[in-house]
Amino acid sequence: MSGAADVKVSRRYASALFNSAQKLSSADVVQKDLDTLVSHWNQTPALEKALESPLIPADKKHALIDELFAKELSPLSASFLHLLVDKRREEILRTVQEEFRVLSDDAKGTIRAEAVVAGPLSDADKASLVAGLQARTGKQVELNVSVDPVILGGVVVRMQGAVIDGSVRGALERLREQMLQER
DSSP: OHHHHHHHHHHHHHHHHHHHHHHHTHHHHHHHHHHHHHHHHHHHHHHHHHHHHHOHHHHHHHHHHHHHTTSOOHHHHHHHHHHHHTOOOGGGHHHHHHHHHOOOOOOOEEEEEEEEEESSSOHHHHHHHHHHHHHHHHEEEEEEEOOOOOSSSSEEETOOOOOOOEEHHHHHHHHHHHHHHHO
8 A cells, every 4th residue: 555545544543543532531541552552563573563464364463462462552442453453454553643643632732843953952942942833833832852963053843744944054055046046
């Protein structure tokens, strides 16, 4: 299945799971469960391989899920994982987790943003950046900051599929392009 089709299917599954979780007032619990499952997937390639293998029958996958996760997952999350196995959609778990997080954040009025800066930010600078992003979006912003000296200065922010490039490197590249066009 193509990447675009996976995302579309994942959105449908995530939406159905989110609606069920909201009805049970357990969206936060299900998000934690999805995070746990994806963490296990990432840390244990053999688990991922076994659960995504078309050669292993669904009943053996169900038994493995019950054995490994019975005490760790909420009943809704366990049922959802069984559904993925039954529908042979195990490979979309990571994308479902991402889409579920987007739905959950949207319901809470929150946006997740990634900021790349040239050097470490002080708490005051980070608070100022968060305040500016909140004013721009009208939502609460959860900001994850990483340092990359390659940008030379300023900040590059990614949120909701948009990129705001306020870096020195980006400004220099735009200036270069403008000068080349004027030639």
